[in-house]
Amino acid sequence: MLSPMGHTQLIAEFALGTPFDGLSGQVVSISKDMMLNAAAVALAGAAQPEALALTRFAQEMGGNGKCTIVGMGLRTSPVYAALANGTMVHLLDFDDEVVDRGIHLSSAVFPVVMALGEMNGYAGKDVLTAFAVGCEVASKLAGLVGPGLATNGLGVAAAIGATMAAGRLLGLDQEEMENALGIACGSGGWSRADLVFPSRPLQHGRAAMNGTMAVLLARRTFGRFESSRQGIEAPGGFLDCYIDPDSAPSIPDPEALLSQLGNPFDVVQPGVTIKPYPCESAGHTTIDAVLQLVQQYRIDPGEVRSARVTVSPATLQAMVYPCPQSGREARFSLTYLTAAALLYGAPLIEQFTDSAVQDPRVRELMARVTVDAPMKSTSESSPLASQASTVTLDMVDGRQLGHRVDVPRGHPELPLDQDDLEAKFLYCSRYILPPDHIEGAVEQFRDLENVRDITGLASILGG
Structure with missing residues (x-):
């Protein structure tokens, strides 16, 4: 049995304690595909007017820093880079989605690990590991959300996944991770009222931003900023807020599902759909x-x-x-x-x-x-x-x-192959990147675990 604070503790321990060598070859391969795809669709999003508006917003807010805004040739703070890039990943509804979970993982997690990885010059192996564990946490939490509360709960689950990825990458300790998770539990959810408005992808960017902010606040660099260290299981916490009582018989037991973190990873089972078409x-x-x-x-x-x-x-x-x-x-x-x-x-x-x-x-x-x-x-x-x-x-x-x-292209049972994914990257990036940069970016994503410093890759994506 888990301890009284076990759900939050378990998630933080998983995020901190999963080494790259603990990831299966399948998890590594799928995660790299997801990151390549996220970069592609963010580059396509960068050509939209909403992306320019976000970039101007970041500049106006004084967001100077070392983190690339995809396709814009500009750098800003990690918080604003996460906001802008997370929005661009989902802007055209061309990103990935977990089968039967309804959550889009990369729009929240990819911008965070790329921003923090670039800011600190982290190795591709570390960025890739953080991405994998962040996606796993977000997806498992999404599996607990009842259909009646899915819109709100998925947004918070995505922010928590982004938080765990960021905390893993920055080397937070257990207490800091639990504090960061508690901060992220207070993130706003997603609204379907914005279904066909640019404010909908902005919600995905906010999940990435909230995860980044939660970790930076919880890290003792700025002093001691505390939250509940039982953000998942405390009364009024994530489970209380987002498990729909009317749907309880149809959703997994939280203890049972969270005990399966990483066994298997959700990107393997139930799997991730990478879209061939930019629509629902x-x-x-x-x-x-x-x-x-x-x-x-x-x-x-x-x-x-x-x-x-x-x-x-x-x-x-x-x-x-x-x-x-x-x-x-x-x-x-x-x-x-x-x-x-x-x-x-x-x-x-x-x-x-x-x-x-x-x-x-x-x-x-x-x-x-x-x-x-x-x-x-x-x-x-x-x-x-x-x-x-x-x-x-x-x-x-x-x-x-x-x-x-019965099964669409891009579904785990009928996945896009490597040629499909590279063709999608070429299609999405052709107006932003020169041909040699396109080839270089694809090669680095394909060999990400051996990239010594992702700063060069992030710079390429800036255009």
């Missing part, structure tokens, strides 16, 4: 089904009389814009994703602009798409329980063509 993951099986039909039958969009998409109620609950008017709304629209995949092929960043969504050809195709969700299955236990999609096309020549996809 619940729509990816629909995209894949359309692309398969187009490839198999060489379909011309003009030959499609109508298209019917059949998904689970959980998918329909996530894809909330049947008639999107903007690029941001289109990321959550099955009608748009179906039409865009028919017209353009695999939808990428260019397909999620306001002008692309208002293209008359897309609007006309969208009018031919209907979406149907059958009665909720009794086996469906969460909004992420089923992402299967069946797309049926009625053709003008009388044919009816259909295809079902």
Whole structure:
């Protein structure tokens, strides 16, 4: 049995006590893929106007320092670098996501370890280890959050993961780590009211910023800044706030789940999806089904009389814009994703602009798409329980063509390979980095455990 303060103590001990040699080859490989992907999508995010606004904000606040803002050629403090880079990682909804957890890990953890690693000239092995343990803590805590409180709880779980990564990297002691964790437990959660606004990815950046700030305050360098050292299990702590009593039978026992920290790592099981498309993951099986039909039958969009998409109620609950008017709304629209995949092929960043969504050809195709969700299955236990999609096309020549996809590309059962990931990095960074820097960044991420000082890598990402 755990001691009365065991949950918080256990998490801190895990974060501090897991050596690089304790990470399996699979954990190391997946973590490097996640970091490469996070860098890629942050570079793509840097081309958006919101990234410039954040950079100006950091400058205005006097955030001078040694930490790179990705794609901006500027450095700031670790706190503001974490905020800006965490926001950019999630800005285009192109980052990773843990299967059945609903949490995006890299947007909170990657910016923290890169900022602190650059500031202190840490070795790639240390940065990689901190990233892996921070992601593991965040994901395990996400597994405890009840569906009714998921939005708030996932944001705090992400901040705690960022905190544990930062504390591990800076070499906090056990007491400092527990204090930092307690500070992070007071972080604000995430709001779905901001679903299609830039303030939504800002929430991810705040999780990274809050984790960085929690560790810097808890470290005795600035004096003694204390918090509850039972932030997880104390009355009114994380578990009290974010375990939904109505969902208690469907979520794991906290003691049982936290005792499995690192055994296995969640990036291995249940695994992490790295997205091939910059949109809500619940729509990816629909995209894949359309692309398969187009490839198999060489379909011309003009030959499609109508298209019917059949998904689970959980998918329909996530894809909330049947008639999107903007690029941001289109990321959550099955009608748009179906039409865009028919017209353009695999939808990428260019397909999620306001002008692309208002293209008359897309609007006309969208009018031919209907979406149907059958009665909720009794086996469906969460909004992420089923992402299967069946797309049926009625053709003008009388044919009816259909295809079902159960597992989307990028899912752990159908992962992107190394060529896919490198192509994604090239695509995302092509307007920011020169070709030799792109190649150099990919090589360093691939060999991260042998990089003696990540300052050079961070500098490359600055553009």
